[in-house]
Amino acid sequence: MAQMWTACRWFGLISAPSSHHCIITMKPHYLPFLLLTFGKAISTSQAAPPVNIDSLVATAVDKNPERLHYIAQIEAAYATFKSSGKLANPELGTQIGRKTSQDGSFRAEGAAWSVSLSQTFEWPGRIGLRKAIANKDLELAQLGLQQFTAALTARVRTLAFKTFAGKERETAAREVADRFQSLREVLVQRDSAGLTPKLELRVIEATTLTLRRQAADTALEQKKSLIELNLLLGRPAGNELAIQAPAFALVRLPPQNQLMKLARAHNFEMKIKTAELEQQGFHVALRKNERFPAITVSPMYSQEKAGATDRIVGVGISIPLPLWNRNEANLATSQAKQRQAEAMLRAATIDLEKDIAIAAATYDARREEIGDWKPESIDAFREAAALADKHYRQGAVASAIYLELQQKYLDAVDTLLSAKAEAMEARLHLEELTGSSLDLSKTSTFKKAAR
Template identity: 25%
Template sequence: MFVLRAAPLGALCVLLVVSAMGQPATAGTSSLPVPPPALQAAIRDLWGKNPQIQAAEANLRAAHERARAAAQPVYNPSLQLDGENADVDRRTAGASLTLDVFGKRKARATQGDAEVRAQEAAFVVERRDVAHDWLKAWSGVALTREQIALGQRRLELMRRFDTLAGQRLKVGDISSTERDLAGLALGEAQIQQASLDAQQAEALAALAALGGEVEGALPDLPQDLPPLAATIVPALAADRPELRQAQAEQERADAAVTVADRNRRPDPTISLTGGQVRSGPRTDRVVGVSVSMPIPLRNSGRYDVSAARADADAAYASRRATELRSNARIKQAQSTYAAMRAASEGFRQGRAGAFDERAALLDKLWQAGEISTSDYLIQLKQSLDTALSGIALESQTWQAWFDYLAAAGRLTEWVDGNSKEASP
């Protein structure tokens, strides 16, 4: 660390607060549930095909090669052959080598190793982010699929209602205005169903953009809700991929300062020359040794070192910012998920989702003449909107669960079906 760095103090605010939520767990063992095998297979297939992951893998290979290159000797030897025909004939051969006396090779190797660690963390982050994006897109597809099924039920009810309204108009049980309401309701249901089909196409396109399989049968959302947030222990800060990457970037920047400092120090070059010199009838053997060293007068390299130190300070600040964002993201994601899960659980325990029962009851009341056509449509629409909202709420709960796993550094672990122990 090359300048005085002070970490800011402050408190992070929780964005959503629910009374049922406890404090985030910081110690103990978390047991992650096992995702459906079809879901695991789909994500693993995605990891093998996604171009972003392929690019991250190529970057990692390049970092390994650069690290190998940095670990090689800094200087190569030079060979020199001289010959001269004059009053004195000279034939000499020489070799020279610049010596790395200030540890340039070691400094560059340290920098290369830090870059490898940064690229390894970047690869893990990319796999996590791609899986996270795919899971959220998949839950969107599952949502539209359930909404389309419910919308199809609505279409069937509206068609039947429209037919019955036409029959009742003929016998004078309802007015022509009420008959028109039935026709308008059917038209609106058809428009809404087309909108749901468009939403499904958009969700499938989001999956296809990630490179995963969309033609096969995608698994449905699990029937049970995800576990409580308090049962999942977030990974330690040092184990979170984005923080590991930021730490490695800081170490690489610190190593770059050492590299710049070593580069500004000139290394000596040792030369050895041997041969023979002939002057008339006399021939002499000659051996020479010389040492040369550049003099850093015009360019001392100090500005390169200053720039590297500034980069190191920026990398340190970036790591601190990443740590603060990561901690805040965990709290926000946990609060959001706890709120969504509590709402979904409450919705399941109530009668708000019993759409078919209410639809059948409303149909009986309307046919019995106990409610008007407008009342029937208003209540049916309210029941349908509530059922659709319940489906959307469960999908949002699963998306919030994926957000929390990603923020806690446990998403890839969940996909792999593994669990780890986390302790402070």
């Protein structure tokens, strides 16, 4: 409204203002500016609508700057793969000089020169092994991008729910703190003769301060989650963001053996460890192949002219003799790394089974806990807290019951939101571990319970 008043006064659209009304004089040539100013004032006064978590995930995947690192890795690995199957460049050699020929009293001089072209041919199978190794590098780079995208998706969902839950906790804490503050102002105005009213007033004041601190701490935690979320979305850290109440299905999980089957087939860490083991197998085969020499073929032509002209055309072949170095050290190193890759794959399988068991147990425990809640439970606690406040002011409810009910309302909100957060984190972790979607987007019957 301040923008509207200033614009009207500046362009003479308002005259003779009073405390209750003003006279508006319409000037047509100022009408477009006035409409623009009014529209801006109205649009800035409206809060941004809540954002769906799925849209946040899509934005993060599209704009997160760290993905560029993995994309660049894929491009580098692809460039290496394209060049891995090519032969070494041929070498061109030339020689030029002067020849002197003498036979008794006969002496002749002339130019002498030669040219050769050398091409090295690898032992059969060597180039194919190098291509296989480069192909595994490309596969590992692609798996790295997929793994990062999955981790980014889970992190955005987790932070979005933490931001939403923090806002809900802060709202509930401020609601009760405002209620206590209002009650304190009423009690101060009353006649507080006697010890009990004074003590009750002090309890109300102390509880108000505690709740204010609780609301401030909750707001700080919510702000921390929002800052990290904004950075993952590629936005300024201080951007405000309203998030819709998330919904996810509290369905039963598949049996653990089925989860492990999914994980062995789709888990990114298992895929990476398997690809690394296969790549080490190619390295071992390459080192064995490198014990056999490469062959260099060198066709050549030379000409010498000293009296007579001599021309030579031939082909040279050179093969290194493996007398002192048979590539045994490199072979032993590659075999040791292959054994390491096998051990890492076995260890990753054990860790994967442990992580799946813990995440599934956590999800089932929180799912059972949330199942005990009714959709209207939070609303019922909120209404009971408000009703207790009303009757306490009338003297119909004891202070102990009043204080306990207000605290239990806050505890109920925190308990439900914490259970939902742990269930969501466990479910998202299971999705990462199994590399499969577990239908998190289905509507939960408890969607309204946290509001």
